[in-house]
Amino acid sequence: MTRARAVLLVRIALLAGLVALLEALCRLGVIDPLSILPPSEMLGAMIERVASGDLDEGMVQTFSTIAIAYVLAVVLGTAAGALLQKLPRLRAVVDPLLASYYSVPTFIFYPLLVALFALGKTPLVILGMMSATPAVIISTLAGLDGVPPVLLKLARAQRLGRWHTLWWIVLPQALPRLFSGFKLALSYALIGVIAGEFLLSGTGLGYAISFAYQSFDSQAMYGAMLFVLLVAIAANGMLTTWESRIARRRARQ
Amino acid sequence: MQAVVRRYAGPPPVHALGPIDLHLARGEFFSVVGPSGCGKSTLMDVLCGLAQPTAGSVRFEGNALHGEVPEGVGVVFQEDASLAWLSVRQNIAFGLRLSGLPKAEVSTRVEHAIAFMGLSHFADHYPAQLSGGMRQRVCIARTLVLRPRLILLDEPFGALDQQTRLLMGDELLRLWRETGATVLLITHALDEAAMLSDRVGVMSARPGRFIDLVETGWPRERDSRIVSDPHFGELTARLWSSLRSESMKTLGRVA
Numbered sequence: 462m463t464r465a466r467a468v469l470l471v472r473i474a475l476l477a478g479l480v481a482l483l484e485a486l487c488r489l490g491v492i493d494p495l496s497i498l499p500p501s502e503m504l505g506a507m508i509e510r511v512a513s514g515d516l517d518e519g520m521v522q523t524f525s526t527i528a529i530a531y532v533l534a535v536v537l538g539t540a541a542g543a544l545l546q547k548l549p550r551l552r553a554v555v556d557p558l559l560a561s562y563y564s565v566p567t568f569i570f571y572p573l574l575v576a577l578f579a580l581g582k583t584p585l586v587i588l589g590m591m592s593a594t595p596a597v598i599i600s601t602l603a604g605l606d607g608v609p610p611v612l613l614k615l616a617r618a619q620r621l622g623r624w625h626t627l628w629w630i631v632l633p634q635a636l637p638r639l640f641s642g643f644k645l646a647l648s649y650a651l652i653g654v655i656a657g658e659f660l661l662s663g664t665g666l667g668y669a670i671s672f673a674y675q676s677f678d679s680q681a682m683y684g685a686m687l688f689v690l691l692v693a694i695a696a697n698g699m700l701t702t703w704e705s706r707i708a709r710r711r712a713r714q
Numbered sequence: 715m716q717a718v719v720r721r722y723a724g725p726p727p728v729h730a731l732g733p734i735d736l737h738l739a740r741g742e743f744f745s746v747v748g749p750s751g752c753g754k755s756t757l758m759d760v761l762c763g764l765a766q767p768t769a770g771s772v773r774f775e776g777n778a779l780h781g782e783v784p785e786g787v788g789v790v791f792q793e794d795a796s797l798a799w800l801s802v803r804q805n806i807a808f809g810l811r812l813s814g815l816p817k818a819e820v821s822t823r824v825e826h827a828i829a830f831m832g833l834s835h836f837a838d839h840y841p842a843q844l845s846g847g848m849r850q851r852v853c854i855a856r857t858l859v860l861r862p863r864l865i866l867l868d869e870p871f872g873a874l875d876q877q878t879r880l881l882m883g884d885e886l887l888r889l890w891r892e893t894g895a896t897v898l899l900i901t902h903a904l905d906e907a908a909m910l911s912d913r914v915g916v917m918s919a920r921p922g923r924f925i926d927l928v929e930t931g932w933p934r935e936r937d938s939r940i941v942s943d944p945h946f947g948e949l950t951a952r953l954w955s956s957l958r959s960e961s962m963k964t965l966g967r968v969a
Contacts, residue, residue, distance in 0.1 A: 615795045618764070619783075634799070707799075
C-alpha cells in the first residue's frame with residue numbers, strides 16, 4: 462500500500478511540476494503570454510467563464526450529446542458484440558475490420574453526416590457513437606469469450622433460464638472486461654462529440670473553444686479548454702474508481 | 715439408463731459413447747473409471763440431461779430426461795465452477811436464492827452446508843482467496859444445499875493433490891451417508907474408485923462401454939483408512955487389469 466501511495470505522490474508531483482514549469486516559463490516571458498496563458502490565469506479564466514454562465518448552454522448541449530451518444534454506443538455495442546459472439550462466421554468476417562477501425566479518423570465522416578442529417582444534434586450523436594461503439598463491441602466479445610464453459614453448464618445444472626443465466630452468471634463474469642470497454646467508450650464519445658462541435662457546429666463546448674480561437678480570445682479559449690480537460694479527467698476517474706472496486710473484490714488475496 | 719448411444723455429428727463424426735446400460739440403485743455409491751478420452755464426461759452430460767443421447771433413453775425416478783437437468787439431480791464439475799464475484803456464502807446460496815425458497819430456509823441450509831464442508835472460517839472469503847480444494851468444497855456445498863437425491867461428480871478432485879483427495883474422499887463418503895443420496899462419481903483414479911464405491915463400472919476405450927462392473931462389498935461405514943485393507947489392493951488390481959489393455963489402446967491410438 463505504501464508503495465502504491467509513493468507512486469501516486471510522485472505522479473502528482475510530476476504533474477504539479479510540469480504545471481509549475483509552464484507557469485514559470487510564461488511568467489518569465491520565455492513563452493509569449495499571448496500564445497499560452499499561464500496556468501493560473503487559465504484557471505481564473507475557466508472559473509470566470511463557468512461562473513458567468515456563458516458556457517451553460519454549451520455545457521448542456523455538449524453533455525447531453527455525449528450522454529446520448531454514449532448510452533447508444535453502450536447499448537448497441539453490447540448488443541452487437543453479443544450477436545457477433547453467437548454468429549462465429551459473421552464474426553470471422555468482421556473481426557479484422559473491427560481491429561483496424563481505430564486507424565480510421567472517424568470525424569472525417571462528419572461533413573457527410575452533416576450533409577445527411579443537417580447541422581444539429583443528430584450528426585454529433587452519430588459521430589460520438591461511431592467513435593465509441595467499436596470499443597464496446599470488442600470488449601463485449603472479449604468478456605463473453607472469457608466466460609468459462611463450465612459456468613454455462615453450471616447454469617443449466619442449476620436450472621437457470623436464459624435470462625437468469627445472462628443476468629446472474631454471464632454478466633457478472635464478463636463485467637470487468639465489459640467495463641473496460643465502457644470506460645474507453647466514454648473517452649471516445651467525448652472526443653468524437655467535441656471534435657465534431659469544433660469542426661462545424663453552432664453550440665457546445667467544442668464550438669466555444671473554436672469560436673474563441675477564431676476571435677483571438679485566448680482567455681475564453683483556454684478557460685473552455687481547461688474545463689473540457691477537467692471534465693474528461695473527472696469522468697474517466699469516476700469510471701476507473703468504480704472499475705477497480707469491481708476488480709479488487711475478485712482478486713482479493 | 716438404457717441402450718444409450720451418443721455420437722457427435724462431427725466433422726469428423728465421433729462415436730463417443732455406448733451402447734451403455736446402467737441402473738443405479740437408490741442410495742448407491744457408483745464410480746466410473748476409464749481410460750482418458752473414453753467418454754466419461756460425455757456419459758455424465760447425458761446422465762444429468764445436459765446432453766441428449768443420440769439413441770436410447772435416460773430416466774430419473776421413472777421420468778425420461780429431455781435435455782434438461784431434472785429437479786433432484788445435483789452436479790459437481792471437474793473444472794472450478796466457483797463464482798469469482800460472490801463470497802463463499804453467496805456462492806453456496808446461489809442456486810437456492812433463485813429457487814424462490816423462503817429466506818430463513820435458505821440461510822439455515824447454507825449455514826449447515828458451510829459447517830458441514832468445513833468452510834466456517836472462510837464464509838466471507840472470495841474464491842480467489844481459497845485453494846483449489848476449498849473452491850471445490852464450495853461447489854460441492856452449493857450442490858448439497860439443493861438437497862439432491864442424485865449427485866453426479868465429474869472428476870471433482872482431479873486437480874487436487876493426493877492427500878487432499880483422500881480427505882475429500884472421506885468427506886464425500888460422510889456426505890453420502892448423511893444425505894442418503896445416490897452418488898455417481900466419475901474419476902480417473904482407480905484407488906479413489908476402489909475406496910469410495912459400492913460398485914465400480916470400468917469403461918472401455920472409445921466408444922465407451924462398460925467392460926466390467928465390480929462390487930466392492932465395503933460396509934456403509936467406511937473411510938480412507940480402508941486403503942490398508944488387503945481387499946483394497948485386490949480391488950485396485952482387478953480394476954487395473956480390466957483397464958490396462960483399454961488404456962493401452964487409447965495410447966496406441968494417439969501414437
